[in-house]
Amino acid sequence: MIKGIVKKGEYFDSVSLMIVGKDIAQMDYVQDATVVMATQENKSILKTADLYLNEFEKYDDTDLLIVIKSDHQDKFDEIFENVDKFLSEIRNKKDDQGSFTPKSLDGAIKIQPDSNLSLISIAGRYAGNEAMKALKKGLNVMLFSDNVPLETEIELKKYALAHDLIMMGPDCGTAIINGVPLAFSNVVNRGNIGIIAASGTGLQEVSSIISEEGFGISQAIGTGGRDIKEKIGGMMFIASLEALKDDDETKVIVLVSKPPHPTVLKKINFKLKKISKPVVSIFLGADRSLIEESGAIAAETLEEAALLACAISDNLETYKVAEFLEERRASYGSIVDKEVEKISSGRKYIRGLFSGGTLCDEAQIILEKDIENIFSNRSGDKKFALADSWLSKEHTLVDLGEDEFTVGRLHPMMDFDLRKKRILQEAQDKETAIILFDLVLGYGANIDPISEILPIIKEAQIIAPDISFICSVTGTEQDPQNKNKVIEILEKNDILVMPSNTAAAEIVSLIIKKINI
Amino acid sequence: MSFKKLFDRKIEVVNIGLDSFRDDLEKQGEKVVNVEWTPPANIDDDVLQILQKNKTIIKKANEKALEIILNGKPYLVGLDIARNVIPGMKDNLLLHSGPPITWDRVSGPMKGAMIGAIIYEGKARNFDEAEKVAAAGEFEFSPCHEHETVGPMAGVVSASMPVFILKNEEYGNYAYCTLNEGLGKVLRYGAYDNETIERLKWIENELYPTLKNAVEFLGKIDLKNIIAQALHMGDEVHNRNRAGTSLFYRAIAPAIVQTCDKQNVVAKVLNFINGNDHFFLNLSMPVGKVTLDAARNIKNSSIVVAMTRNGTDFGLQLAGTGNSWFVGKALVPDALYFPGFTKDDANPDIGDSSITETVGLGGFAIAASPAIVQFVGGTANDAVNYTLAMYEITFGENNMYQIPYLNFRGTPTGIDVTKVVEKGLTPFIDTGVAHKDPGIGQVGAGVLSAPMDPFIKAAIGLAEQLRK
Numbered sequence: 001m002i003k004g005i006v007k008k009g010e011y012f013d014s015v016s017l018m019i020v021g022k023d024i025a026q027m028d029y030v031q032d033a034t035v036v037m038a039t040q041e042n043k044s045i046l047k048t049a050d051l052y053l054n055e056f057e058k059y060d061d062t063d064l065l066i067v068i069k070s071d072h073q074d075k076f077d078e079i080f081e082n083v084d085k086f087l088s089e090i091r092n093k094k095d096d097q098g099s100f101t102p103k104s105l106d107g108a109i110k111i112q113p114d115s116n117l118s119l120i121s122i123a124g125r126y127a128g129n130e131a132m133k134a135l136k137k138g139l140n141v142m143l144f145s146d147n148v149p150l151e152t153e154i155e156l157k158k159y160a161l162a163h164d165l166i167m168m169g170p171d172c173g174t175a176i177i178n179g180v181p182l183a184f185s186n187v188v189n190r191g192n193i194g195i196i197a198a199s200g201t202g203l204q205e206v207s208s209i210i211s212e213e214g215f216g217i218s219q220a221i222g223t224g225g226r227d228i229k230e231k232i233g234g235m236m237f238i239a240s241l242e243a244l245k246d247d248d249e250t251k252v253i254v255l256v257s258k259p260p261h262p263t264v265l266k267k268i269n270f271k272l273k274k275i276s277k278p279v280v281s282i283f284l285g286a287d288r289s290l291i292e293e294s295g296a297i298a299a300e301t302l303e304e305a306a307l308l309a310c311a312i313s314d315n316l317e318t319y320k321v322a323e324f325l326e327e328r329r330a331s332y333g334s335i336v337d338k339e340v341e342k343i344s345s346g347r348k349y350i351r352g353l354f355s356g357g358t359l360c361d362e363a364q365i366i367l368e369k370d371i372e373n374i375f376s377n378r379s380g381d382k383k384f385a386l387a388d389s390w391l392s393k394e395h396t397l398v399d400l401g402e403d404e405f406t407v408g409r410l411h412p413m414m415d416f417d418l419r420k421k422r423i424l425q426e427a428q429d430k431e432t433a434i435i436l437f438d439l440v441l442g443y444g445a446n447i448d449p450i451s452e453i454l455p456i457i458k459e460a461q462i463i464a465p466d467i468s469f470i471c472s473v474t475g476t477e478q479d480p481q482n483k484n485k486v487i488e489i490l491e492k493n494d495i496l497v498m499p500s501n502t503a504a505a506e507i508v509s510l511i512i513k514k515i516n517i
Numbered sequence: 518m519s520f521k522k523l524f525d526r527k528i529e530v531v532n533i534g535l536d537s538f539r540d541d542l543e544k545q546g547e548k549v550v551n552v553e554w555t556p557p558a559n560i561d562d563d564v565l566q567i568l569q570k571n572k573t574i575i576k577k578a579n580e581k582a583l584e585i586i587l588n589g590k591p592y593l594v595g596l597d598i599a600r601n602v603i604p605g606m607k608d609n610l611l612l613h614s615g616p617p618i619t620w621d622r623v624s625g626p627m628k629g630a631m632i633g634a635i636i637y638e639g640k641a642r643n644f645d646e647a648e649k650v651a652a653a654g655e656f657e658f659s660p661c662h663e664h665e666t667v668g669p670m671a672g673v674v675s676a677s678m679p680v681f682i683l684k685n686e687e688y689g690n691y692a693y694c695t696l697n698e699g700l701g702k703v704l705r706y707g708a709y710d711n712e713t714i715e716r717l718k719w720i721e722n723e724l725y726p727t728l729k730n731a732v733e734f735l736g737k738i739d740l741k742n743i744i745a746q747a748l749h750m751g752d753e754v755h756n757r758n759r760a761g762t763s764l765f766y767r768a769i770a771p772a773i774v775q776t777c778d779k780q781n782v783v784a785k786v787l788n789f790i791n792g793n794d795h796f797f798l799n800l801s802m803p804v805g806k807v808t809l810d811a812a813r814n815i816k817n818s819s820i821v822v823a824m825t826r827n828g829t830d831f832g833l834q835l836a837g838t839g840n841s842w843f844v845g846k847a848l849v850p851d852a853l854y855f856p857g858f859t860k861d862d863a864n865p866d867i868g869d870s871s872i873t874e875t876v877g878l879g880g881f882a883i884a885a886s887p888a889i890v891q892f893v894g895g896t897a898n899d900a901v902n903y904t905l906a907m908y909e910i911t912f913g914e915n916n917m918y919q920i921p922y923l924n925f926r927g928t929p930t931g932i933d934v935t936k937v938v939e940k941g942l943t944p945f946i947d948t949g950v951a952h953k954d955p956g957i958g959q960v961g962a963g964v965l966s967a968p969m970d971p972f973i974k975a976a977i978g979l980a981e982q983l984r985k
Contacts, residue, residue, distance in 0.1 A: 016891060018853040018854070018855070018891075018961075019853060019891055021856055022853065022854075032856075032857070033856075034856040034857075036856070041700070041701075045855075045856070049856060049857050051856075099898075100901065100902045100905045100906075101551055101552070101553040101902075102550065102551075102552055102553065102905075102906075102909065103552065103553050103554070103555065103906055103909050103940055103942050104552060104554070104909050104939075104940045104942075105531060105533065105552060106909060107552070107905075107906075107908070107909045108531040108550040108551075108552050109531065110908070111550050112529055112531065112548060112550045114526075114529050115529045115530065115531045115550065116522070116523055116526060116528060116529055117523065117528050117529070117530050117531070118530070118531040118532075118533060119530050119531070119532045119533070119534070119538055120533045120534055121532075121533070121534025121535045121538060122533055122534045122554055123556075126556055126557070129557075130533055130554070134531070139531065140520070140523050144534065144535075144538075145534070164520065164521075164522065165520075165523075166520050166523060177523065177524075177528055178523075178524060178526075178527060178528050180528055180542070180545060180547055181541075181545075182530075182538070182542075183538055219524060239520075240520075243520040243521070243524070246521065247521075247524055249524070443541040444537070444538070444541065480544075
């Protein structure tokens with residue numbers, strides 16, 4: 001049956017009424033519905049649609065007609081109530097849409113004409129093109145995307161350098177420019193220590209330690225890992241050195257990288273000789289003499305590099321850093337004993353599960369000083385490359401940020417799922433003595449790492465109460481996750497938290513040595 | 518080497534990619550603008566490279582084309598019967614909207630309108646007869662656009678139909694368009710019944726001579742001026758022509774009264790215009806046509822001078838590639854439907870009316886038209902955003918057509934096909950929707966983004982020309 005009501009003098013525009021009509025037609029029990037103003041034209045439409053009622057005759061243009069067709073006589077009241085609701089909704093429709101989002105770099109620059117940096121994280125095959133557009137518009141670029149061809153990187157960096165622009169990346173995850181952490185970076189104090197890094201997590205670790213020590217960062221420039229390879233020739237690394245040399249805010253410069261290609265190292269050293277500011281270099285695994293030849297101060301660990309920079313910033317003698325680190329190592333005895341006691345005999349191996357590639361490398365370098373046969377998915381030595389990254393073998397360190405793990409998945413700093421599975425897997429292995437892991441905080445990283453990882457560790461502790469859990473936290477108190485709070489919770493749950501990735505690796509080394517005597 | 522410029526100033530970031538990076542910067546109170554990035558059109562690198570290499574040449578050509586578009590002075594200068602004025606018009610020719618099409622591929626509403634026109638011309642008495650006439654090839658078909666003409670929806674023009682004559686006084690070229698029939702069962706939506714044909718006859722016998730005399734009496738009517746005012750009054754002159762119609766009515770009514778001595782005809786004519794909110798559409802469209810046609814044949818310009826649909830295909834022409842059509846499949850608009858109709862009833866996009874978007878009106882000016890924003894998703898802000906997005910693919914901004922809400926900024930004008938393919942963003946069109954079957958008429962109104970395919974083909978066409 002058909003029922004109609006008239007709302008006299010209630011005007012709605014036809015589009016609003018079409019929307020309401022659509023909503024009504026979708027309601028239960030409604031077979032057909034029309035909401036129109038009572039114009040002659042609409043009335044004739046209603047007639048042809050068999051929705052016309054004789055009582056409509058006396059109404060005209062400013063009156064609203066509502067007609068419902070339904071087989072459920074008892075539902076009409078409910079339906080008309082809803083119609084009223086729809087009508088009042090459309091009348092009060094609020095303008096709650098967001099503001100305009102430009103569709104291109106051009107559009108963005110029109111909105112924000114003083115833009116001076118473009119942060120690009122689209123798929124690698126398009127990223128180079130967008131980065132070049134940004135450079136041509138006079139913007140500095142931080143290119144987060146990876147899978148950008150090498151030739152494109154060369155082209156981008158050449159263009160940037162010819163125009164006094166920074167071209168960070170491709171594959172640059174971390175940078176702190178003018179005190180602002182970009183992409184995967186930590187909230188640090190501002191200060192007079194400048195960092196140039198071809199390694200994202202290395203930069204995070206060094207800048208966080210500096211800040212936690214009460215010192216600060218002037219600029220932290222990421223170059224992308226390939227910058228120090230032969231083909232790129234350290235273009236951005238060297239240009240950044242020049243820039244920090246001239247930067248009045250920067251008193252000390254820290255270089256963080258894997259060992260550069262020899263030809264690149266030569267160029268860097270050549271440049272360093274012309275820089276009078278103190279420079280601390282941590283080229284993980286490189287021979288000290290290669291660095292010291294240039295007059296730079298060589299550090300062997302990320303932590304040492306950070307502390308050396310702090311000491312110089314504070315006008316302290318650098319030997320104090322070595323003294324401090326030596327004393328700390330000497331003080332580990334009781335902690336080591338406690339962990340060793342926990343670990344049952346028969347458990348022999350370290351299983352390191354990292355989200356930071358450079359942190360994984362550093363741990364391996366430290367452990368290899370005292371322990372043989374460490375397998376890894378980052379190992380340059382084929383003999384110790386894991387045959388299957390998903391399965392640990394004897395002493396194993398894996399970087400879960402490597403390609404084999406991240407295809408179709410977020411980076412392990414954001415998505416903990418793989419690491420959670422792996423922790424349980426290692427806990428079930430009767431030979432696992434220590435599970436070592438990093439937690440990287442800061443912008444970009446998972447905002448609540450504790451609620452991700454803690455329940456799994458508790459589960460693992462039930463499976464294997466005789467395993468030692470050791471971790472280090474890369475980050476600062478000012479980070480959105482708050483380093484202190486994170487550490488407090490971890491410690492409460494019987495996890496040994498070391499003050500740095502270096503310290504964590506060192507203590508692991510001592511424990512492993514002791515249990516394997 | 519120095520990055521001093523960057524180190525000395527607060528950073529202002531353009532974020533292209535992960536939204537979370539923007540959110541993080543916002544949380545820190547830093548200035549950041551997000552780009553809603555889409556991959557560029559799927560197009561060969563060498564095509565893009567040729568376009569890139571010839572950027573300066575294209576830009577120069579586009580500057581010239583835009584200048585001509587902005588300088589256009591479209592006037593209504595008279596009315597006449599199609600066969601007397603439209604170039605190439607003859608008794609066995611039917612003009613239609615969109616790019617060229619053959620009888621076997623015409624959509625329902627186009628077919629209905631052609632049938633109606635054949636009946637109107639007295640070459641058949643009913644659908645079946647007319648269909649035979651058409652199928653037998655007794656009529657030739659040709660796009661309006663190739664005859665200095667535009668037509669809404671099916672856009673069918675036959676020899677006996679009266680048309681408006683527009684002149685671009687700056688460049689001396691002309692454009693033609695039929696008179697708008699109103700709503701309901703009308704030829705342009707594919708209706709061909711007695712009511713439709715009778716109305717067309719009335720238009721020919723009463724409306725046309727009356728308007729012709731009135732326009733003759735006035736000499737000419739400045740349509741650019743009317744459109745500029747209409748935009749300030751809530752029209753975008755494609756889907757809303759209420760203000761334009763009112764302004765035209767104000768201009769023409771006194772002249773009708775003065776030049777027509779039959780009171781009943783005066784009343785009928787004035788009531789007809791007054792009762793049809795879309796009367797002005799058939800003037801805003803040829804304004805677009807006469808303005809853009811002047812910018813044709815500017816070698817290597819990547820600006821679109823015609824963008825149109827025939828209910829089957831979507832086609833466009835560039836200022837810089839002569840008479841070539843670049844054609845792809847027409848899409849079905851996203852629409853609000855009249856009571857009793859659904860998307861299943863809708864025909865793919867049809868009509869020359871997207872000439873309004875091409876000249877910087879219609880969907881490109883929708884921010885000026887809050888009254889119809891619900892077609893575009895509900896809020897005035899959405900409409901503003903649609904207009905703002907179109908600035909990304911146009912070569913310039915209009916000097917006469919303005920958006921009050923955007924501080925009277927000129928509407929985005931001069932669609933640049935190189936920007937369309939580079940940004941992966943196609944023009945936004947607001948439009949009426951025809952029923953897919955002949956004879957039924959309009960079933961709704963809505964919006965759509967033009968298909969990318971014809972723009973890719975146009976970019977390739979331009980690149981090939983540049984390669985030579």
